[in-house]
Amino acid sequence: MENLNLPHTFYATGDEIADRYPSLEGCRGKPYSGVCEDTAGHIRASKACNAMADAAGQCDIKLNSKIVSLNTQGPGGKVVAVTENGETITADNAVIASGAWTNSVLKSAGLPEMNLDIWQVQWAHYEVDSAVAESIPQAFHFRKENDIDGGLYYVFPSSASESKNNGGKSFVKVGVDFPTGDSLSEMSSFDYQGSDKVLK
Numbered sequence: 001m002e003n004l005n006l007p008h009t010f011y012a013t014g015d016e017i018a019d020r021y022p023s024l025e026g027c028r029g030k031p032y033s034g035v036c037e038d039t040a041g042h043i044r045a046s047k048a049c050n051a052m053a054d055a056a057g058q059c060d061i062k063l064n065s066k067i068v069s070l071n072t073q074g075p076g077g078k079v080v081a082v083t084e085n086g087e088t089i090t091a092d093n094a095v096i097a098s099g100a101w102t103n104s105v106l107k108s109a110g111l112p113e114m115n116l117d118i119w120q121v122q123w124a125h126y127e128v129d130s131a132v133a134e135s136i137p138q139a140f141h142f143r144k145e146n147d148i149d150g151g152l153y154y155v156f157p158s159s160a161s162e163s164k165n166n167g168g169k170s171f172v173k174v175g176v177d178f179p180t181g182d183s184l185s186e187m188s189s190f191d192y193q194g195s196d197k198v199l200k
Contacts, residue, residue, distance in 0.1 A: 007038040023135050024155070034155075042156050062089075070094065070109045103186045117183040122194045123175030133170035 001008040011017045011034040014027035020036075027034075053063055066084035072094065074080035079094040098105045103113040128136075138156040180195040 001035065001037065009036045009038060010034075011036070021137070021155075023137050065089070070105065072109050072111060100187050100190075104188070113185075116185055118185065118187065118190070119179040119183060120181035120191060121175070121177060122180040123173050124194070125171045125173055127169050127171055130168055130170045133172045136172050138173075 011020065014030035014032040017032060017034050018025045018028040056063060065081075065087070067081045067089075068084050069082045071080040074090065079091045081089045081091075081094070083089065096102060096105055096109075100116075100118045103116060106113050180197075181191055184190060
């Protein structure tokens with residue numbers, strides 16, 4: 001950050017981190033260090049998606065059409081999709097952007113599958129008082145601990161977490177950002193039970 005002339009604050013010890021950010025009290029007494037990029041920001045994912053959906057609506061783009069079948073060799077070489085309610089959509093081209101379900105979509109369309117490695121990454125949702133949720137930062141655990149190395153975390157302010165408020169209660173999301181199980185080629189074998197070790 002110094003080389004890039006980015007304004008930042010360096011915290012040399014876990015105590016300094018805990019003093020500055022009480023919600024990271026778990027750092028106290030540990031050989032941790034951290035850097036805060038003082039001018040950084042974050043995107044509210046839900047609001048960004050809503051803005052893109054609004055913009056798409058102005059261009060006569062259909063959302064949530066729930067495609068149940070896709071024929072890439074339709075009449076005249078067209079791509080033909082059928083929605084859940086029976087509507088037929090015809091186009092010159094189709095962009096398949098189904099993430100971890102890509103191979104399932106390709107298989108259903110009779111197309112060659114891709115060589116994918118799907119990571120099983122575990123998250124959990126906890127119900128807490130809204131006041132507590134507002135004090136919890138959003139942390140991504142990117143690298144596991146190794147001996148005295150406490151791992152690598154990216155931490156965002158609590159305002160980055162768009163928790164749902166329900167009668168004074170909110171749901172906050174907590175988890176890691178590294179694989180918690182073997183890599184998969186398709187979602188049919190995904191383990192939704194998660195890792196007991198990560199939950200602990």
